[in-house]
Amino acid sequence: MSKTAAALSAPGPKLIGYFPAGFPTLAESVEAAVVMCEAGVDVLEFGVPYSDPVMDGLVIQKATEEALANGFKLRQLFDAVKQVTSRVSKPVLVMTYWNPVLQYGIERFAQDLAASGAAGLITPDLIPDEAAEWLRVSDELKLDRVFLVAPTSTDERAAVAAKLSRGFVYAVSTMGITGAREDLDTLARGVVAKVRKADPEQQVAVGIGISTAEQASEVNEYSDGAIVGSVFVRAYSQGGKDALAAKVRELVAGLKK
Amino acid sequence: MSESLRDQTGPYFGEFGGRFVPESLIAALDELEATYRAAKADPTFRAELAELHKNYTGRPSIITEAKRFSEYAGGARILLKREDLNHTGSHKINNVLGQALLAKRMGKKRIIAETGAGQHGVASATAAALFGLDCVVYMGEVDTERQALNVARMRLLGAEVIPVTTGSRTLKDAINEALRDWVTNVDSTHYLLGTVAGPHPFPEMVRDFHSVIGNEAREQMIRDFGGLPTAVAACVGGGSNAIGIFHAFLDDEDVRLVGYEAAGDGMDTDRHAATLNFGKPGVLHGARSYILQDEDGQTVESHSISAGLDYPGVGPEHSWLKDLGRADYFGISDAEAMDALKLLSQTEGIIPAIETAHALAGALKLGKELGAGSTILINLSGRGDKDMETAAKYFGLIGSK
Ligand SMILES: Cc1ncc(COP(=O)(O)O)c(C=O)c1O
Numbered sequence: 007m008s009k010t011a012a013a014l015s016a017p018g019p020k021l022i023g024y025f026p027a028g029f030p031t032l033a034e035s036v037e038a039a040v041v042m043c044e045a046g047v048d049v050l051e052f053g054v055p056y057s058d059p060v061m062d063g064l065v066i067q068k069a070t071e072e073a074l075a076n077g078f079k080l081r082q083l084f085d086a087v088k089q090v091t092s093r094v095s096k097p098v099l100v101m102t103y104w105n106p107v108l109q110y111g112i113e114r115f116a117q118d119l120a121a122s123g124a125a126g127l128i129t130p131d132l133i134p135d136e137a138a139e140w141l142r143v144s145d146e147l148k149l150d151r152v153f154l155v156a157p158t159s160t161d162e163r164a165a166v167a168a169k170l171s172r173g174f175v176y177a178v179s180t181m182g183i184t185g186a187r188e189d190l191d192t193l194a195r196g197v198v199a200k201v202r203k204a205d206p207e208q209q210v211a212v213g214i215g216i217s218t219a220e221q222a223s224e225v226n227e228y229s230d231g232a233i234v235g236s237v238f239v240r241a242y243s244q245g246g247k248d249a250l251a252a253k254v255r256e257l258v259a260g261l262k263k
Numbered sequence: 264m265s266e267s268l269r270d271q272t273g274p275y276f277g278e279f280g281g282r283f284v285p286e287s288l289i290a291a292l293d294e295l296e297a298t299y300r301a302a303k304a305d306p307t308f309r310a311e312l313a314e315l316h317k318n319y320t321g322r323p324s325i326i327t328e329a330k331r332f333s334e335y336a337g338g339a340r341i342l343l344k345r346e347d348l349n350h351t352g353s354h355k356i357n358n359v360l361g362q363a364l365l366a367k368r369m370g371k372k373r374i375i376a377e378t379g380a381g382q383h384g385v386a387s388a389t390a391a392a393l394f395g396l397d398c399v400v401y402m403g404e405v406d407t408e409r410q411a412l413n414v415a416r417m418r419l420l421g422a423e424v425i426p427v428t429t430g431s432r433t434l435k436d437a438i439n440e441a442l443r444d445w446v447t448n449v450d451s452t453h454y455l456l457g458t459v460a461g462p463h464p465f466p467e468m469v470r471d472f473h474s475v476i477g478n479e480a481r482e483q484m485i486r487d488f489g490g491l492p493t494a495v496a497a498c499v500g501g502g503s504n505a506i507g508i509f510h511a512f513l514d515d516e517d518v519r520l521v522g523y524e525a526a527g528d529g530m531d532t533d534r535h536a537a538t539l540n541f542g543k544p545g546v547l548h549g550a551r552s553y554i555l556q557d558e559d560g561q562t563v564e565s566h567s568i569s570a571g572l573d574y575p576g577v578g579p580e581h582s583w584l585k586d587l588g589r590a591d592y593f594g595i596s597d598a599e600a601m602d603a604l605k606l607l608s609q610t611e612g613i614i615p616a617i618e619t620a621h622a623l624a625g626a627l628k629l630g631k632e633l634g635a636g637s638t639i640l641i642n643l644s645g646r647g648d649k650d651m652e653t654a655a656k657y658f659g660l661i662g663s664k
Binding site: 061108135153156 | 289
């Protein structure tokens with residue numbers, strides 16, 4: 007079983023935390039990632055800054071824009087991941103839009119990723135239909151690969167994503183982009199149910215729009231974990247790594263109540 | 264080439280095209296594709312669109328022989344396919360009317376669009392007014408400034424124009440913002456994409472809606488101008504007007520197809536938008552195609568005096584035609600385009616859009632290469648009214664002298 011799937015299937019509610027690599031600088035993003043793991047996230051999602059992030063809301067857009075402006079380069083990613091994985095034992099997944107992987111070379115990217123100690127990739131703009139080479143390479147290197155299922159996905163597509171994902175399936179909670187939302191859509195329950203129906207053994211985590219401990223708890227009642235990003239990025243922007251740690255602890259405390 | 268290039272459909276044009284988008288959009292793309300396929304086979308839909316072309320847009324557009332302009336083109340005979348005479352002033356309306364009819368069929372009450380030069384936004388706002396739809400247009404902040412007149416036109420037509428302030432604040436970022444809106448509002452909203460880029464089925468569908476340009480022109484050439492042209496020329500931003508006029512000629516092996524990209528400050532500088540000349544294959548805005556990008560796959564900002572060509576990507580079918588060698592793509596600098604804009608204005612009394620002026624400048628060079636006896640058919644994709652402020656500044660036309 008993948009390390010990520012194992013972490014998510016252990017008893018109790020789970021929190022998956024996102025942070026962009028290179029934000030505001032490479033060294034600071036490594037510290038932030040370590041802080042998040044130490045403060046209690048169960049899985050870390052380390053994001054690759056990209057010039058055209060169509061799935062992301064303003065908070066993450068601004069952060070990744072800043073990372074790029076501060077000189078983030080793809081080759082630094084693997085070293086940064088290695089620094090994180092050498093200091094904490096939580097599974098680290100890299101979240102990336104597809105073009106950076108294509109340009110680096112799918113095979114080379116996967117090899118460097120495996121060598122860095124990362125568990126695998128979350129690919130927001132790569133659907134299984136376009137993923138033939140990535141499926142092959144990730145099988146060879148035993149890397150996790152997380153595909154998304156949306157409220158509008160057919161049962162058929164949900165089943166394909168459930169079958170081909172490893173680590174977990176990313177259930178998109180709501181129609182929209184990343185960013186905190188007050189009322190989390192009930193759509194999320196339906197998405198999780200679709201995946202469960204297709205494969206009861208598969209892990210499913212819910213993301214997009216989760217900002218509070220109550221939401222994260224609620225999501226954990228029917229899924230294997232809550233994915234939280236924008237709120238952490240905002241906390242860091244406002245108060246640095248102390249505020250980030252406090253935010254993670256606040257959500258974890260709310261979750262375990 | 265034994266197989267017909269004209270019959271090629273999506274999702275792939277060779278290794279280009281596809282769907283590199285968030286899963287959230289797949290259902291909408293499937294619905295659009297199914298609606299489009301059904302409409303294409305439905306005589307009612309075809310009749311409805313043909314009626315709009317005839318009595319709203321003013322099709323067929325005429326071909327004008329540019330006799331005085333030809334004198335500067337090495338003896339080549341220059342013919343202009345007058346898409347500038349369409350209602351709203353450019354080729355963009357052909358695609359917009361087609362997609363607006365599809366939006367109606369899908370029961371979507373709201374359309375969103377991206378725009379660079381504003382011509383696609385104006386056409387979308389126009390169709391929204393005609394069909395009683397809500398319309399939101401995303402436009403890079405830089406473009407809202409250089410095409411201010413079109414912003415006013417869209418607003419007067421009842422559309423909401425949202426300036427996009429992220430990234431390079433041009434067309435590329437307007438597309439990102441439109442995609443984000445679409446992901447959020449996909450139930451109620453059709454994304455009326457304005458060029459032959461984006462995820463399947465957009466490249467194929469938008470091409471089909473613009474293929475009326477080449478279909479008419481090919482017939483007009485044979486009927487009124489003594490046969491097929493030696494070459495067909497068009498400017499290439501995303502590539503819609505170019506594919507629209509190329510498509511009918513794809514299987515005419517003797518007809519050269521030439522696209523002109525924006526070379527901005529020049530082909531020997533790094534400030535340009537010449538994607539097919541300097542880009543590499545990659546994924547942007549949902550399709551695999553040539554892209555201006557750095558080694559990390561980060562999109563590089565493009566530069567052009569022309570908002571409509573200022574785009575670091577290009578439609579996948581053009582990437583395919585380039586790799587096949589069926590079409591050639593060259594760069595035209597800001598200065599060359601502006602000279603051609605002035606030349607056409609002063610030799611023919613036709614003020615073209617700055618986008619279109621790139622094709623005109625290209626044809627002047629191509630004519631010298633092809634020589635006397637050759638015929639070049641140019642897609643005169645739009646008129647220059649929207650560009651008067653840029654042109655006035657560029658040529659110093661406002662003032663007492
Ligand atoms: C008149 C005109 N020509 C050409 C273009 C470029 O687009 P495309 O390459 O899709 O034809 C535009 C875009 O705004 C335009 O307004």
